[in-house]
Amino acid sequence: MSETKDIRIITRPTKEQIRQAQIDFAPRCTAAGRVNDKETQKMVQYILNFARKHSLFLLAYGTGCGAIEIPATLTSRYDAERLGIRGAATPRQADVLMITGYLSTKTLKRVIRVYEQMQDPKYVVAFGSCTINGGMYFDSYNTIKALDRYIPVDVYIAGCMPRPEAVLKGFAKLQELIQNGNAGNGECYRKNLDWYRANQQKVIKNWDFPDEYNW
Amino acid sequence: MGIIYVLGILIIGALAAFFVDDLNRKWTGPVAMLAGFGAAAAFAFLPGGIVRWRILGFSMHWETDALAGFFAWIVLGLSALALMYSVKYMEGKARQGYFYASFLTSVAGMFGVAVSKDLLSFFIFWEIMTWTSFLLAIYNAYYGVETKGIKYIIFSAIGAYAMLTAIVLALGQYHSLEFSDLMAAGAFRFSSGNWYIPVLLLLGFAVKAAVLPLHVWAPAVYPKTPMSFTAVFSGAMSKMGILGMLLILTGIFRSATGWELTLVRWVLGWLGGLTAAWATLQAIRQNDAKDLLAWSSVAQLGYIVTAVSTGTRLGLMAALYLALLHAAFKGSLFMVAGAVEKQAGTTDFRRISGLIKRMPWTFLTALIAIISLAGIPPLGGFVGKWLLYESLISETHAYFLVILIFFASTSAFLYSYRFLFGLFLGQEEEEAKQITEVSWWMLIPMLALSAVSVVTGMYPGLIFRPAARALESIGLPAGQWDMSILSNVWGNQTDVFTVGSTVGILFVLWALFITFKGKKNTRWLTTKEISTSGEIPAPEDNCTFQRGFFQPFERAVGRLYRSSMDQLWEDIGAALEAFFGFIRKIYTGNAQTYAMYVIIFVVLLILFRNYIF
Amino acid sequence: MVVSPVHLIAAPLAAAFLIPLLNKLYRDAARVVPGVVFLYNLSVSWILVNRVFRSGPIVEVIAGWKPPFGINLVMTPFSAVLVMLVSFMAFVIWLYGFRFKRSLKGGVVMYYEILQMMMAAGSLGIILTGDLFNMFVFVEITGITAIALTAFYRDRDGAEAGFKYMLLGSMASVFLLLGILLIYTQTGSLNMAQIAERMPAVATGVKVTALIFLLISLGTEAEMFPLNGWAPDAYSQAPSPTSAAFAAVLGVAAIYALARVGFTLYDHGTVSGFLIAMGFLTMLFAEMAAITQTNLKRMLAYSSMGQMGLAMIAFGIGSEAALFGALFLIINHAIIKSLLFMTGSYFIYNLNDKRLRALNGIHKRLPYVSFLFALGALAIVGFPPFSGFWSKFYILTAAGAKQMMPLIIGILAVTVIEMTYYLRVIGRIYFAKEESEPASHKPSIQALVAMTSLAVLIIVLGLYPDLIAGFLHRASMFLLDKQTYIQTVLHLS
Amino acid sequence: MTGNWLIELTGIVLTALLAFTVGMFYGGLRRKVIARAQNRVGPPVYQNFLDLLKLQGKTTNVTHGLMTHLAPVWVLVAAITALLFIPVLHGGLWFPNFTFKGDLIFLLYLMVMGSLGMALGVGETGNPNGAIGVSRGLSLITGYEIPFVLSLVAIMIQFHTTSLTDLMHYQQATGHWIARENPFAFLAALFSVLGMFHYSPFDIIGAPAELASGPMSEFGGKYLGSLMTGGSIFAFVKLVLITDLFLGGAGHPDAYTGAAGVLLGLVELVIKTFLLYMIPVSIGIVMPRFRTEQAVRFFWRWPLLFGALGIIWAVFWK
Structure with a gap:
């Protein structure tokens, strides 16, 4: 048979890209809710963190197909509300920003905007493989591959797509982090704004954010 | 004599504003404002007193009792403040002399209404306040306000002439126009046999107070008048209708029972x-x-x-x-x-x-x-x-x-x-x-x-x-x-x-x-x-x-x-105009027709002379 | 007795005949002479009015023939007031028209002045005469001059208007003559006092027929509905000062004649209902027609008819207060309507357009004239504190005293119509956007003086009506007092 | 506040605390009840306290201007003021507060103060969702306020008083609840309570999926927390008001005396208000949502009829 097979060429990341990714490793810094040294503050923070972990207002940003898992998580079968998790309608009220699935660059802009409009302490739960490494869209030209290059992420829930049990597990992890004072990277984001902005501007073509970062 | 001073200050202020405007536009507003505050001050510090004088055999009676004082304060206080507001509000607008002269005359009219103790002076001041406010209502010509202003004046006229009818009937019946005399004679009672006198008077007041079927002028005119006067228009002038109602209904209220009150x-x-x-x-x-x-x-x-x-x-x-x-x-x-x-x-x-x-x-x-x-x-x-x-x-x-x-x-x-x-x-x-x-x-x-x-x-x-x-x-x-x-x-x-x-x-x-x-x-x-x-x-x-x-x-x-009530009235107005247009055709402009009219008229008169004369 | 009522008629008549001669001597004589005559008339009437009010009516006997035989002039307080008014208005109108057709020399102006003067003379004659046939003569004089003035411009419209006026005017004359004839056959007299004395003895049928003829004829002159078809055309086609004169001179005389017939020749009760009804119809139809007009002068003409109707109503009511109101109304009407015609004609003169639409925003070009027009409009509608209010109020009061509620409501309803179209015009003048840019003709000094004096009168009479109230009361009382009139005229000591 | 101002002040504070606690618990209970109805476990009863604590513990807050800043204040002030003018318990030392210094008409107007203050704050944020919510909310007020007024007028004319205390006194002296004396008025009032709570089917104002929670959409952190506090107190206020008006109120000056009496009275109050509260809650569980005009028209139909019947009943009751 003389016909040439239609071979789909998979482009792998170049070495340069991989090195760049290693250099640009997302910054880590102390979370806002960390337990203080002072004994009095400790108690207050403990109580506050307890309240925070049991009262998670969830802004589920249904970016991708994973959004379908959220209703299941919240409704009768899995009943996330017993953990204090309930939906919030606007970023002003929300504590948790949940990115459900792949994130196109067009959507990224909105996600960043929403994230910036949330109030500290705020948490980001990245849902599904797509937010970790691009997942099945790893070679797409217009989805982002690693979410935490653009906004700080507290908890990843791996899987494509993760079942509600996994989501609940992820929330449990988030609650644990909150109680320990290790969650909530709003301050970190603000501190490293230049780094994040640089990354964001790389992918967002029609950049029209206000110059000043207003929460 | 406070009343005379207040009226005098207002009228002189109006004339002064009118003429100052020709000399120096900058001073028109302040002069009017001074007149407004001057009138209020005169009212505050001079004893009101009683003014009586006769004109054409009718006695005029002005007095500042507590009721008149109450409404006079609404008028003068609000007007003084509105005039102060006007100084800057009207800055740079045309015809300020006209505006302030009408404004102050209107205030004088309202004040007069408040202090009048007889129906004739009440009516005269009422009319003064009405036509001056009409002049103000059409001030903003560029709004195409002409027709709206006309609406206002027609309704006002209906009200005012209802009052006038009541006044002349009351005069014919009771030979006095003093509120106190009429009240004592029971002229304002529905049971007096002249039920139409209070009804007609109330109709007149209802127009100013913008009561339901007669309210359409107010929403048409208030927005188009310069706002500094609308404040007075709505705030004080409409209250004159309320004052009138109070004065008329007092007799009925005093009786406290009966079908009239009901x-x-x-x-x-x-x-x-x-x-x-x-x-x-x-x-x-x-x-x-x-x-x-x-x-x-x-x-x-x-x-x-x-x-x-x-x-x-x-x-x-x-x-x-x-x-x-x-x-x-x-x-x-x-x-x-x-x-x-x-x-x-x-x-x-x-x-x-x-x-x-x-x-x-x-x-x-x-x-x-x-x-x-x-x-x-x-x-x-x-x-x-x-x-x-x-x-x-x-x-x-x-x-x-x-x-x-x-x-x-x-x-x-x-x-x-x-x-x-x-x-x-x-x-x-x-x-x-x-x-x-x-x-x-x-x-x-x-x-x-x-x-x-x-x-x-x-x-x-x-x-x-x-x-x-x-x-x-x-x-x-x-x-x-x-x-x-x-x-x-x-x-x-x-x-x-x-x-x-x-x-x-x-x-x-x-x-x-x-x-x-x-x-x-x-x-x-x-x-x-x-x-x-x-x-x-x-x-x-x-x-x-x-x-x-x-x-x-x-x-x-x-x-x-x-x-829409407004539509109803406009339809009535249009129908009337059409009817008038039809009637006008009587005057055909044809000499023969006119001659025929004369002949027919003569014949009719002669035929029916026993019934006519 | 230096001056007498005869002078009032004779002077203008003589001057009218002399003007052509004088005009030969002095080029502007036609303009100046009437003024002198009217001024003279004014002073004479002033003296006479004073005399009448001080010492009773004057009866002037012409050529020594005592009443009831000769022609005589009677100046009662009632006629004295009107004489004064007509003299004054004639003077003011002359003053206003002093520069009339300044561009035209000689003939045209001369004719105009002569006719104006004769019209004034005729009107004064109607008011002053005590003789019925003499009145007919004066009616003819005024009528013919008025017709001539109507057709003054010699154009198509003027001729048409003049023709209409002539047709109706001549019918009126015929009926007047018929009426006089009938009365003469029954009473054997032409002297009004004697007729009044003998009238009760006349058979009712003839009496009423005569009355009908008189009313028809005088009603035509007094613009009674439906005999007033001539008026709108005549008012609008005549030269402006003449329009004013129609209202201020001719109208006054006509309404006087009507009143004289109704109150002196006949019993007031006979004509009362007729006058009220016809007056109201006149007013109603005139105002309804006026609101639909698009032409300023026609609108004013219809408004004039409305005012005459109101005056008829007042004469019809016939109480002392009503007559007072009627007299006041006639005075107001003469003053205010003249003012309106004078100012209005300046608008037209400037715009070369009689339509109301053309008036938009005229106040910017003629601020003072517009102001006067607005003043007049407010006054004629009857807004206090202008003089128009008092006359209307007095008439209404008289109606109220007789508890004529439907009539009052009717009058006021018609007034609403009247007010609507006048205020529309004010709105146009002041607040509408201007459409065209006409050449500006500023009013002459004389006209300004004339108009201003009228405006001042409006305000003065409005604020202080007691100024003339005494005269009017005496006048109206005298009109009611028929016996005194007869006594005074017939039994001269 | 005369001589015993300290005691009165304590009373005021305690009343406010009571209202706050009960109101918040009721909120939690509602969530629990809804969860159970949906076959879920649901959040713990104290969930609302956690939410509030979390909201107040937010480390950053944003506001859009003075009116937005003060909006929760209006709500809270209206709620607490209304609370102070309502007799929470009849008799006793702590709870009368200012009940003799305000009557029903006053309460009616006071109760809208919070909503209007809030509406102003919402307006200033510039968020269109908020403004839409306000538009709907105000429209809805015209709906449910009318039957409520009808029922109030009915009982006012029936008992010749506009004072809440007098009405409570009457009910406890005679033992007849006004709900029995004028059932139509009670019915009308119940309908308007449905509207007042803004629960389903009258929750178009904040419809979360459609309007992004409407008026609330720009509030977060301490502002949302304060709004929540105010809302909880206000919910309690409404319940107590209806209880006092129609269900005989709680406490009895003669029967319950001393500290035990107060406790007994509180228990009675809690039971009555809870049962009353369950009416809008349970209806809300099963009902879908009305559109605004449907809701308004609903209130202008049946509840209005009941209110009118209530008035007629009141007129002929004598």
């Missing part, structure tokens, strides 16, 4: 209630602040008319109280509209929004006035509403009327909010950035009028006492009034001082709490940074919700909105 309560009370409800519904769907305020004025006058119609202690007090307070808050609201118009060029809700940061003091005035208008407790408007409801429930037992009034005043929240929201809240327009606050010449009158609402919220007795004296002066029971405790006939009380202080203390406490808790970490954003949809609005985009604001409500009300 008739007044039913007819006038329901007319007032329907006016309030209808005008409120109309106000809700306006898209221009001035139109909204005009309809709102009609609605408020409806309350006052209802309050008058009760004829009871609480009800009459409500009428006088609301009359004064309405002058204060509606005066300041029209001034606010004028201020916005001057600074922003329009008062159309759809074209401006978010002025709160540009005009904070104006907003403060508007806020206070609107809270007072809506009748929310800590401010003065609530007291009036309370008195009205209590009188209707506990004194006249008008249970369904009170529901109607309540419906009107609940719906009033809608337009109250719309006014504040439409002008001051919402997102800022990009081009509104250079708008600045108005000058203090305009702010001081506005704030002074707002202060009335604030003070009376805690101490309504400040108005109760002169009002009680006014009622006593026409022989109506006024009773004892406390400084800040309201009580109805069943003995139930509301202590507005306690209310005011509780609200005040709690408000300050919580405001402090919410301000100082986490003050460092509280950011104040612009109205552009809103959370919806994660989208970043472009600077020129304005997301403010302004069009069809109360569409759900309008849909709920539904069919009612499709009918």
Whole structure:
């Protein structure tokens, strides 16, 4: 048979890209809710963190197909509300920003905007493989591959797509982090704004954010 | 002789303003303002006294008793402030001499109406105030106001001539036009056999007080008049109708029983209630602040008319109280509209929004006035509403009327909010950035009028006492009034001082709490940074919700909105014009026809001479 | 007795005949002489009015023939007031028209002045005469001059208007003559006092027929509905000062004649209902027609008819207050309507357009004239504190005293119509956008003086009506007092 | 506040605390009840306290201007002031507060103060969703306020008083609840309570999926927390008001005396208000949502009829 097979060429990341990714490793810094040294503050923070972990207002940003898992998580079968998790309608009220699935660059802009409009302490739960490494869209030209290059992420829930049990597990992890004072990277984001902005501007073509970062 | 001085100052002021305008336009406003304040000062410091003089055999009698004083204060106080406001408001406008001369003459007319103690001088001043206000109503020619002004004058004329008919009939019957004589003769009683005299007089007053079928001129004219006069127009001039009603109905109220009182309560009370409800519904769907305020004025006058119609202690007090307070808050609201118009060029809700940061003091005035208008407790408007409801429930037992009034005043929240929201809240327009606050010449009158609402919220007795004296002066029971405790006939009380202080203390406490808790970490954003949809609005985009604001409500009300009294009158007017056009054809312009008319006329006369002569 | 009522008629008549001669001597004599004559008339009437009010009516016997035989002039307080008014208005109108057709020399102006003067003379004659046939003569004089003045411009419209006027005027003359004839056959006298004395003896049928003829003829002159078809055309086609004179001179005389017939020749009760009804119809139809007019002068003409109707109503009511109101109304009407015609004609003169639409924004070009027009409009509608209010109020009061509620409501309803169209015009003048840019003709000094004096009168009479109230009361009382009239005229000591 | 101002002040504070606690618990209970109805476990009863604590513990807050800043204050002030003028328990030392200094008409107007203050704050944010919510909310007020007023007028004229205390006194002296004396008025009032709570089917104002929670959409952190506090107190206020008006109120000056009496009275109050509260809650569980005009028209139909019947009943009751 003389016909040439239609071979789909998979482009792998170049070495340069991989090195760049290693250099640009997302910054880590102390979370806002960390337990203080002072004994009095400790108690207050403990109580506050307890309240925070049991009262998670969830802004589920249904970016991708994973959004379908959220209703299941919240409704009768899995009943996330017993953990204090309930939906919030606007970023002003929300504590948790949940990115459900792949994130196109067009959507990224909105996600960043929403994230910036949330109030500290705020948490980001990245849902599904797509937010970790691009997942099945790893070679797409217009989805982002690693979410935490653009906004700080507290908890990843791996899987494509993760079942509600996994989501609940992820929330449990988030609650644990909150109680320990290790969650909530709003301050970190603000501190490293230049780094994040640089990354964001790389992918967002029609950049029209206000110059000043207003929460 | 205070009356003569006040009238003299006003008339001389009018002439002076008219002529000063030709010399130096800059001084026209201040001269008029001086006249306004001078008149108020003259009224305050000179004893009013009694003026009697005869003209063509009719005796004129002017006197400042407590009732006249009460209304004269509304007129002179509001006018002086409005004139002060005018100085800057009218700056740069044409024909100021004309404006101020008409303004001051109109004030003189209103003052004259207030102090008149006989029907003839009452009528003369009434007419003076009417035609001067007509001249002011057509001042803004560029609005195409001609027809609207005509509407006003036609309705006024119908009212005034109804009065005139009553006056000449009363004169023929009782040979006196003194209110006291007529009252003593029972001329204003329906049972006197001359029932048409009070009815015709009330018709005349109802036009000025914009009672339901005759209200259409008010919403047409108020918005088109220069705002500084509209404040007086709505605040003081319409109150003259209320004054007239009080004077006429006193006799019936004094009798305290009988079918006449029932008739007044039913007819006038329901007319007032329907006016309030209808005008409120109309106000809700306006898209221009001035139109909204005009309809709102009609609605408020409806309350006052209802309050008058009760004829009871609480009800009459409500009428006088609301009359004064309405002058204060509606005066300041029209001034606010004028201020916005001057600074922003329009008062159309759809074209401006978010002025709160540009005009904070104006907003403060508007806020206070609107809270007072809506009748929310800590401010003065609530007291009036309370008195009205209590009188209707506990004194006249008008249970369904009170529901109607309540419906009107609940719906009033809608337009109250719309006014504040439409002008001051919402997102800022990009081009509104250079708008600045108005000058203090305009702010001081506005704030002074707002202060009335604030003070009376805690101490309504400040108005109760002169009002009680006014009622006593026409022989109506006024009773004892406390400084800040309201009580109805069943003995139930509301202590507005306690209310005011509780609200005040709690408000300050919580405001402090919410301000100082986490003050460092509280950011104040612009109205552009809103959370919806994660989208970043472009600077020129304005997301403010302004069009069809109360569409759900309008849909709920539904069919009612499709009918229009205005349309009815306009149809009648058009039909009449067509009829006149038909009649005109009698004059064919043909000599033969005319000759034929003569012959026919002669023949007819001769044929029927036994019947005719 | 230096001056007598005869001078009032004779002077203008003589001057009218002399003007052509004088005009030969002095080029502008035609303009100046009438003024002198009218001024003379004014002073004479002033003296006579004073004399009448001080010492009773004057009866002037012509050529020594004592009443009831000769022609005589009777100056009662009632006629004295009107004489004064007509003299004054004639003077003011002359003053206003002093520069009339300044561009035209000689003949045209001369004719105009002669006719104006003869019209004034005729009107004064109607008011002063005590003789019925003499009145007919004067009616003819005024009528013919008025017709001539109507057709003064010699154009198509003027000729048409003149023709209409002539047709109706001549019918009126015929009926007047018929009426006089009938009366003469029954009473054997032409002297009004004697007729009045003998009238009760006349058979009712003939009496009434005569009355009908008189009313028809005088009603035509007094613009009674439906005999007033001539008026709109005549008013609008005549030269402006003449329009004013129609209202201020001719109308006054006509309404006087009507009143004289109704109150002196006949019993007031006979004509009362007729006058009220016809007056009201006149007013109603005139105002209804006026509101639909698009032409300023026609509108004013219809408004004039309305005012005459109101005056007829007042004479019909016939009480002392009503007559007072009627007299006051006639005075007001003469003053205010003249003012309106004078100012209005300046608008037209400037715009070359009689339509109301052309008036938009005229106040910018003629501020003072516009102001006067507005003043006049407010006054004629009857807004206090202008003089128009008092006359209307007095008439209404008289109606009220008789509890004629439908009539009052009717009058006031018609007034609403009247007010509507006047205020519309004010609105136009001041507040509408201007459409065209006409050449500006500023009013002459004389005209300004004339108009201003009228405006001042309006305000003064409005604020202080007691100024003339005494005269009017005496006058109206005398009109009611038929016996005194007869006594005074017939039994001269 | 005369001589015993300290005691009175304590009373005021305690009343406010009571209202706050009960109101918040009721909120939690509602969530629990709804969860159970949906076959879920649901959040713990104290969930609302956690939410509040979390909201107040937010480390950053944003506001859009003075009116927005003060909006929660209006709500809270209106709620607490209304609370102070309502007799929570009849008799006793702590709870009368200012009940003799305000009557029903006053309360009616006071109760809208919070909503209007809030509406102003919402307006200033510039968020269109908020403004739409306000428009709907105000329209709805005209709906449910009318039957409520009808029922109030009915009982006012039936008992010749406008004072809440007098009405409570009457009910406890005679033992007849006004719900029995004028059932139509009670029915009308119940309908308007449905509207007042803004629960389903009258929750178009904040419809979360459609309007992004409407008026609340720009409030977060301490502002949302304060709004929540105010809302909880206000919910309790409404319940107590209806209880006092129609269900005989709680406490009895003669029967319950001393500290035990107060406790007994509180228990009675909690039971009555809870049962009353369950009416809008349970209806809300099963009902879908009305559009605004449907809701308004609903209130202008049946509840209005019941209110009118109530008035007629009241007139002929004598």
